[in-house]
Amino acid sequence: MAILVAGGAGYIGSHTALELLEKKEDVIYLDNLTKGHKDAVMGGKFYQVDLLDTEALRKVFRENEIEAVIDFAAFSLVGESVNEPIKYYQNNVGATINLLKVMQEAGTKKIVFSSTAATYGEPENVPILESDRTEPTNPYGETKLAVEKALKWADRAYGIKYVSLRYFNAAGAHISGKIGEDHTPETHLIPLILDAALGKRESISIFGTDYPTQDGTCVRDYIHVTDLANAHILAVEKLRRDHTSAVYNLGNGKGFSVREVIHVTKEVTGLPIKVIEAERRAGDPAVLIASSDKIKKELGWNPRFADLSTIVETAFRWHQSHPNGYEN
Numbered sequence: 001m002a003i004l005v006a007g008g009a010g011y012i013g014s015h016t017a018l019e020l021l022e023k024k025e026d027v028i029y030l031d032n033l034t035k036g037h038k039d040a041v042m043g044g045k046f047y048q049v050d051l052l053d054t055e056a057l058r059k060v061f062r063e064n065e066i067e068a069v070i071d072f073a074a075f076s077l078v079g080e081s082v083n084e085p086i087k088y089y090q091n092n093v094g095a096t097i098n099l100l101k102v103m104q105e106a107g108t109k110k111i112v113f114s115s116t117a118a119t120y121g122e123p124e125n126v127p128i129l130e131s132d133r134t135e136p137t138n139p140y141g142e143t144k145l146a147v148e149k150a151l152k153w154a155d156r157a158y159g160i161k162y163v164s165l166r167y168f169n170a171a172g173a174h175i176s177g178k179i180g181e182d183h184t185p186e187t188h189l190i191p192l193i194l195d196a197a198l199g200k201r202e203s204i205s206i207f208g209t210d211y212p213t214q215d216g217t218c219v220r221d222y223i224h225v226t227d228l229a230n231a232h233i234l235a236v237e238k239l240r241r242d243h244t245s246a247v248y249n250l251g252n253g254k255g256f257s258v259r260e261v262i263h264v265t266k267e268v269t270g271l272p273i274k275v276i277e278a279e280r281r282a283g284d285p286a287v288l289i290a291s292s293d294k295i296k297k298e299l300g301w302n303p304r305f306a307d308l309s310t311i312v313e314t315a316f317r318w319h320q321s322h323p324n325g326y327e328n
Helices: 011-022 054-063 078-083 085-106 139-158 189-197 225-242 258-269 293-299 308-321
Strands: 002-006 026-030 045-047 066-071 110-116 161-167 169-171 204-207 222-224 246-250 275-278
Touching: 002 011, 011 026, 011 225, 054 085, 066 085, 066 225, 078 085, 078 139, 085 110, 085 139, 110 139, 110 225, 139 161, 161 225, 169 225, 169 308, 189 204, 189 258, 189 308, 204 258, 222 225, 222 308, 225 246, 225 293, 246 293, 258 308
Parallel strands: 002 026, 002 066, 026 045, 066 110, 110 161, 161 246, 169 222, 204 275
Antiparallel strands: none
C-alpha cells in the first residue's frame, strides 16, 4: 500500500518523500506545482493535481491503494495571509477538507498533518507545550488550527485517525545535496543570510534589536528539514501501530537569536555578510521555542542534525550547488 505525500514537490514534502523512498515505502507525490518543483521528485509516482480538484483527486485514489496521507499542501507566508485571508482559507482549509472528503470515500483512515507553531500565537510558556492555549495572531495560523479542529471531528465521525505536527523553523537541506530549499519569494532567515553571503542580495536585515533577549534580537527554534521528515514517518508508524490521534510539537528545544544565526553562517561560509539594523516588525514575538518532550517520549523521535552549524552547512552546500534553485 502507498503513502500519498500531498505537497510532495515542496520543501519539507520532498524531504519526507525521499526519506520514505529510502525506507522502501511506496510513495505517491501529489503537487499542483504552484510552489513545488518537479525536480524535487526523486522517485515513486507523481500526479500534478490540485487538492481542490475533487475528480482528479478521486482518480488518484481509484488508481492506487493508499494507506495513509501526509499533507503538506498549504500556503505559509504569514504576511501574505494577513493581506489575502480568503486565499489562505480557500487553499489551506478548503483543500484539506476536500482531501478528507475523498479519503472518507476511499476508506483511507490515516493522515499526518503539517501544522505550525503559529497556532499558538503569542506564547504563554517558553518552551511552548502542546497543552498551551491556541490563539493565532494571523490567518495562516488560524487556517492550520481550523484544519486541526476539522481533523478532530473527522476522527469522531469517520474514524480517520490523525497526527498533527506543530513545528517551528524548518531549515537546512538533504545531506546528499540532491534537494533543498527553493522558495519564491524567499522569506526564511537562513537562505536569506546565505543569499547575502553569496552576493545574491546586498545585505540581511535584523528587524528589531531591543527585544528582551540575550542580544536584543528575536530568538527562534530551528530544526533540520530531515529531522522534520523523520518525525512525519514516525507519525505514520504510530498510526499503523495504535490507531490513535495525537498532536505533537517539533523543535530542537533550543533557541538561536538572529545575530547568532548570522554569526554561525559567517563561520560556516567564511564569507562577509553585510547586516542592516531595522525597526521591529509587527507581531514578531521575542522568543519562540518548542518543547518536543512529548514526541520524544511517545514516538522516540530525536533530532540527528540539531547543531546549528550542521543545519547551516547543509543549506550552504545546497545553495552553492544550486545558485538558481531548481532552475539549474
